[in-house]
Amino acid sequence: MRTALTQCKRIVVKVGSSLVTNQGAGLDIDALGNWARQIAALSASGYEVVLVSSGAIAEGMQRLGWRTRPTSIHDLQAAAAVGQMGLVQAYESCFRRHDLHAAQVLLTHADLADRERYLNARTTLITLLSLRVIPIINENDTVVTDEIKFGDNDTLGALVTNLIDADALIILTDQNGLYTGDPRKNPSAALVNEAQAGDAELESMAGGAGSQIGRGGMITKILAAKRAAQSGAHTIIASGHECDVLLRLLQGEAVGTLLTAPALTLAARKQWLAGHLQVAGKLVLDSGAIKALRSEGKSLLPIGISGVHGEFGRGAVVACVSEDGSDIARGLTNYSAEEARIIARHASKEIETLLGYGGDEEIIHRDNLVLL
Secondary structure, eight states: GGGGGGOEEEEEEEEOOOHHHHTTTTTHHHHHHHHHHHHHHHHTTEEEEEEEEOHHHEEEEEEEEOOOOOOHHHHHHHHHHHHHHHHHHHHHHHHHHTOOOEEEEOOOHHHHHSHHHHHHHHHHHHHHHTTEEEEEEEEEEEEEEEHTTOOOOOOHHHHHHHHTTTTTEOOOOESSSSBBBBBOOOOTTTOOOETTOOHHHHHHHOOOOOOOSSSSOOOHHHHHHHGGGGGTTTTEEETTSTTTTTHHHTTTTOOOOEEOOOSSSOOHHHHHHHHHEEEOEEEEEHHHHHHHHHHHHHOGGGGGGEEEEOOOTTOOEEEOOOOOOOOEEEOOOSSSSHHHHTTSSSOOHHHHHHHOOOOOOBBBOGGGGEEE
16 A cells, blocks of 8 residues: 555645644744645645644744643733744745745634635635645634644545545654554554554554644544545654655655555545435536536536526535436536526626626536536
8 A cells, every 4th residue: 555655646744733843942943944845846746745834823822932832711822823924934044045935824623613614715725736836724722712722734645635635645744654553652562564554443543642842642643644635635644753754655665654545436525415305405517517517527617507596605515406307416506596597607707897897717617526
């Protein structure tokens, strides 16, 4: 399975607070520069890389002179606001040395639970990747209390992996990987080289939070791998201190712990779509559009829509039916019902003229559509 990693093209890399801030001593610029160098090399080789980075609260604590992590939500939010500035500035500086632009993206779990915001986030990230920009994602700790209190960026990394259909999630930590026990307490504990994500036995091997700086631990990484596997992504847990760890992993070298995803016959998002019994509306497709979907695997364009039924907003789940009423597909629409009625039967290049503003060229992108 290690050789399967050499076939990956879209990767999410998550780095923890202890690595980013050198165990809370302040931003480790050398470490950030090292990851930027490796990501730049991957980008030059055609990989698409998204970086999920912890460290805002830890950096804020250091800037504010706080030695221990506060318990007050307002103090945590203040630390996140102060620390996020330094974190992004440091990453931007590191990537600019390699002629790469970085983009700050702050997300919450709520952004990915709401389908319209989910669609917006997905479109933005994929657009950034197409522009060869490196998205740097962190939780929006400044405004969301639940994520500070209970959340972790391991989970966020898995959610982003699902969001953009990444091939692999690489979690860099201060441990070499998953051990059969806590190596700090059990000298006979052995490194798990490979296992299947979601195996219940893995959770029993993982302990609690790993440091006072971060809020995760091995258990959150195991659960993140289980979540990432839902969309077919493999997860690697490896030490961020390993030399050229990203480059070596994607060359198929056995570093850290590989948690493999079972083969999927249908992407997780498409399973979600196919299982939707309630739809917000219907799009009636002509024969040309049906052929484009079924035979050619294309997206649904406005020119192929002959009718729009119901009232729905952007990001809603709609049914795609033939002119005789037969079910063809389910999908997430890029336009509201009102907008769809205006652009139906028109070429995509006319959308901006018809609506007065630009938008996606397709009503439903093929990644957000499942045939029935």
